[in-house]
Amino acid sequence: MSTDITTEPGTEENLRLVSDPHPFDTVHQPPSSFHPVVVDGIRGLAAVGSLGGYSTRIAVELEAEHPDLGREFATKYFLFDTPGVVKWGHDGKSFSIQKIIDNP
Helix, strand or coil: CCCCEEEEEECCCCCECCCCCCCCCCCCCCCCCCCEEECEEEEEEEECCCCCCCCCCCEEEEEEEEECEEEEEEEECCEEEEECEEEEECCCEEEEEEEEECCC
C-alpha cells in the first residue's frame, strides 16, 4: 500500500473554512471540517476563518509535537507572503504548510 500523498501549497484561500460561524451571524451554522495538511513535515489539520471569534485567524492541530507550535496552535497574527509559508507572531517566525489534496 502506498503512503504517498499529493499536496499543494497552503494559502489563506484554500485553507478557509467553507462554513465559518461568526458572532454576528443571525442564523446559527455549524462549522465545516478543518483541512488535512502537512506542517513542517508533521501531518495534521488546519483552517483559516473567524473560528467562532470576531477576527480572522489560522488554527492548526498536529498529530505530533512541533517545536514552536506544539500540537495545537492558533493566532490572528499571520500572513501568507508566499504560498506554502505562514509568517506568524511578531518575532519573524514562520512554518511551511502544504494542503493535502489526495490521500490514498
